[in-house]
Amino acid sequence: MVRLTRAQQQERTRAAVLTAAKAEFTERGYTAAKVDSIAERAELTRGAVYSNFPGKRALYLAVLIDMFERAAPEHGAAGRIAAGRISASAAPARTSSADALGAFARIWLERLPLSEHSPATGRVHPGSLTEVLDDEPIRAAFGQVTRMEALLLALALESLESRAGTDTPPARQVRRAQLVLRLLDGPGTSTDxxxxxxxxxxxxxxxxxxxxLALADTWNPPYLPYVPPARACRDPWDPPRELPDLLSRSLVGFTGDGLITVLGTHRLEAAEEAVRSARAGDLITVAVTTSDPAEIGRLVRLRIGEFARCLWRAFAPDSRPRLRLVLDDRGLLASAVGVPNADDTTEYAVRVRHDTIVTRAQGPGAAHAAATLDLTTADVSHTTPNGAAP
Structure with missing residues (x-):
C-alpha cells in the first residue's frame, strides 16, 4: 500500500471537502447549508473541515474559485445565457466605447442564471454574492473591489479612445465605468x-x-496638494521571485523599474493615484494585502479574476489596462517593500530604479507622493530592511 505524505493527504482531504461542499451548496443554497452536513458528505469529521477552511463563507468562496478556475477561458466562469442567446466573440477590435461596453455587458451577463433555470442553477454561481456579503468588513472590501473594477474598465475605455487617432489625451472614464458596473451588478449582488x-x-x-453619454469627468482630488512628500532613499530591492497576476493569470516577477503600491482591501480606491501619477512608461504594480486571506482574500481573487476574464473577451490586447494586480495574501511583496504590519487599511508605495528603492511613502496619497518626488532635489536617506529610518 502506498503511503501518502502529509501534504498529499491534506490535499486529498481538501478536495473531498470542496466536492462535498459544492454538492451541499447546490442542493441547499448558501444560507441553509451546514458545515456538519458537508463533513458527513465528505465522510470526514467537522474538525477536518475546519482544519482546511475557517468557516462556511470561506468554504463557499473556495468552491466558487474552484469552479472559476476549472471553467474553460472561452466560456466564462459559469454558464451562458439560454443556449447562447447573448454571446460575444473573444477580444475583437472595438471601434467605439459604445461597442466595447455593449460587448462587455453581454459577456458579464452571461455569468448570471436566468429565471427559467432550475433553482439549483442559481445557488452556486460566482455571479451572485448577495448572501455572502453579510457583515461590514466583507461588504467594505467588496465595495473597494468594485472601485478597482471600475478603474480597470475605465482604463480600457481610455486606451480605446487614445487609439482613435486624436492628439488630445483621452478623457477620464471612471464615472462612465461606475455607471455601467452599477447597472450590471444590480441583478447579481443587490439585496433588493x-x-x-x-x-x-x-x-x-x-x-x-x-x-x-457626455460626462464631465476629471481626476483632481482636493487632498493631493496636502499629501506629505515621499522620502528619497537608496535601499536594496530584493523582491519575491514571482507572484500570480490576477489580471493576466500568469506569474510575474518584480525586477525592473517602476512604481509599486501596497494597498489593503479597504483602500483599493487609491490604486487610481498610482495610475494617474505614474510617469510615462512606468511599470505599475498594485499589491493587495489583507488580514483575512481565507475570506476577503478569496473574494478579491474571485471577483478580479472573473472581471479580468470578461474584460479580456471584450477588449483587444492593445486596449487592456497596463498595470499588474497581485494578491499578496502571504505578505511576501509587502515585506520586500518594507511595509510594517500590512493589513486591510495599508497604503504604502515605493519607486524602484536600477534594482534600488529610491522613494518611499506611507499613508493617504502614498502612491502619488512616491511617483512624483523630484529625485534631483531630494535629500537621500537610508533605511533598515523593514523600511524604517535607522
Whole structure:
C-alpha cells in the first residue's frame, strides 16, 4: 500500500471537502447549508473541515474559485445565457466605447442564471454574492473591489479612445465605468429583489448607450496638494521571485523599474493615484494585502479574476489596462517593500530604479507622493530592511 505524505493527504482531504461542499451548496443554497452536513458528505469529521477552511463563507468562496478556475477561458466562469442567446466573440477590435461596453455587458451577463433555470442553477454561481456579503468588513472590501473594477474598465475605455487617432489625451472614464458596473451588478449582488428584474438584452443595450453619454469627468482630488512628500532613499530591492497576476493569470516577477503600491482591501480606491501619477512608461504594480486571506482574500481573487476574464473577451490586447494586480495574501511583496504590519487599511508605495528603492511613502496619497518626488532635489536617506529610518 502506498503511503501518502502529509501534504498529499491534506490535499486529498481538501478536495473531498470542496466536492462535498459544492454538492451541499447546490442542493441547499448558501444560507441553509451546514458545515456538519458537508463533513458527513465528505465522510470526514467537522474538525477536518475546519482544519482546511475557517468557516462556511470561506468554504463557499473556495468552491466558487474552484469552479472559476476549472471553467474553460472561452466560456466564462459559469454558464451562458439560454443556449447562447447573448454571446460575444473573444477580444475583437472595438471601434467605439459604445461597442466595447455593449460587448462587455453581454459577456458579464452571461455569468448570471436566468429565471427559467432550475433553482439549483442559481445557488452556486460566482455571479451572485448577495448572501455572502453579510457583515461590514466583507461588504467594505467588496465595495473597494468594485472601485478597482471600475478603474480597470475605465482604463480600457481610455486606451480605446487614445487609439482613435486624436492628439488630445483621452478623457477620464471612471464615472462612465461606475455607471455601467452599477447597472450590471444590480441583478447579481443587490439585496433588493426588485433590482433582479430586467431583460438582459435591455441591460446590455443600456450599457452600450452609456458609451455615448457626455460626462464631465476629471481626476483632481482636493487632498493631493496636502499629501506629505515621499522620502528619497537608496535601499536594496530584493523582491519575491514571482507572484500570480490576477489580471493576466500568469506569474510575474518584480525586477525592473517602476512604481509599486501596497494597498489593503479597504483602500483599493487609491490604486487610481498610482495610475494617474505614474510617469510615462512606468511599470505599475498594485499589491493587495489583507488580514483575512481565507475570506476577503478569496473574494478579491474571485471577483478580479472573473472581471479580468470578461474584460479580456471584450477588449483587444492593445486596449487592456497596463498595470499588474497581485494578491499578496502571504505578505511576501509587502515585506520586500518594507511595509510594517500590512493589513486591510495599508497604503504604502515605493519607486524602484536600477534594482534600488529610491522613494518611499506611507499613508493617504502614498502612491502619488512616491511617483512624483523630484529625485534631483531630494535629500537621500537610508533605511533598515523593514523600511524604517535607522
Amino acid at each position: 429583489p426588485a433590482l433582479g428584474f430586467g431583460d438582459p438584452f435591455d441591460i446590455a443595450l443600456a450599457c452600450a448607450h452609456l458609451g455615448g
